[in-house]
Amino acid sequence: MNYSLNEVHMTLRKALCGRGLAFGAADDFGAVGARLSSGAACDGIAAVLAFDNSALIALLHRVETTMAGGSSNSALAAGIEQTLAAQLQGHPFPRDRACAISAESWQQALDLSHLTYVPETEASRLGGAGAGTNDND
Secondary structure, X not given: OOEOHHHHHHHHHHHHHHOOOOHHHHHHHHHHHHHHHOEOOOOHHHHHHOOOHHHHHHHHHHHXXXXXXXXXXXXXXXXXXXXXXXXXXXXXXXXXXXXXXXXXXXXXXXXXXXHHOOOOOHHHHHOXXXXXXXXXX
């Protein structure tokens, strides 16, 4: 499948939030998934979702500790660690599209992202969820 990197980033961020990862870490790893997916290199969604939440937090801590110690990115393992370091250092996003996302990993991300949605009930609508009868944006 062919997706924009923004689509990959936002969908993966929502999926990780649905899985229970804190928003800031989910945003960082959503961006990592998008960066890994740039071009036809790899399925960044599958690469990130292969880690459980505690492994992602440990990875974030390891990369931040390495960067704080003044070590270069070459001290980090290739792939997800170096990509996370590039994200944390604010390197610009590549301009390619994500071309290697599998239908299975995309569906897995969508299924997890659905866990962040408010259930459609009368109580949720009375509480302000949804657009109601006036959806004019």
